[in-house]
Amino acid sequence: MPAEPALTSHIAxxxxxxPLTLYQLLKLRVDVFVVEQECAYPELDGRDVEPGTLQLWLSRADAVVACLRLLTDPADPAGGGPVRRIGRVAVAADERGQGHAGRLVDAALAIAGDQPCVLDAQAHLTALYGRHGFAVAGPEYLEDGIAHVPMRRPAGGASNDE
Incomplete structure (x- = not known):
């Protein structure tokens, strides 16, 4: 049996x-969020083309298998100046359970450094983000029929519970 192609990390x-990489990133996000989760919403929301937006992804044999985007919001929901925002974390169905999302979150947090960082997690994923220093920062809410919670990792990276 041939060895599985190596996983490669990318940031841009x-x-x-x-164009091919952009297409693969957007297709993965649409496949996961719009098709699989049956959420008809504007996946192309204009934030990908903001000057500071970074795309982080993992590929295997030139195929995107997991991705996230890292934004800069002008104001921290907890008050204060700019904050980094992790979003659009997606992993291809046949690549799940291998730690890809965690690897991408680690890379995004390395870029964010000591800046506070926020995200809106699907409620069933709060433990995943909790392992990266995020803590629930508000009440649960429904978005496109899926329970979400706001989460925050304060400046310096320690969770609010430490």
């Missing part, structure tokens, strides 16, 4: 992406 601003 959206404007730096070649």
């Amino acid at each position: 601003r959206t404007v730096e992406l070649d």
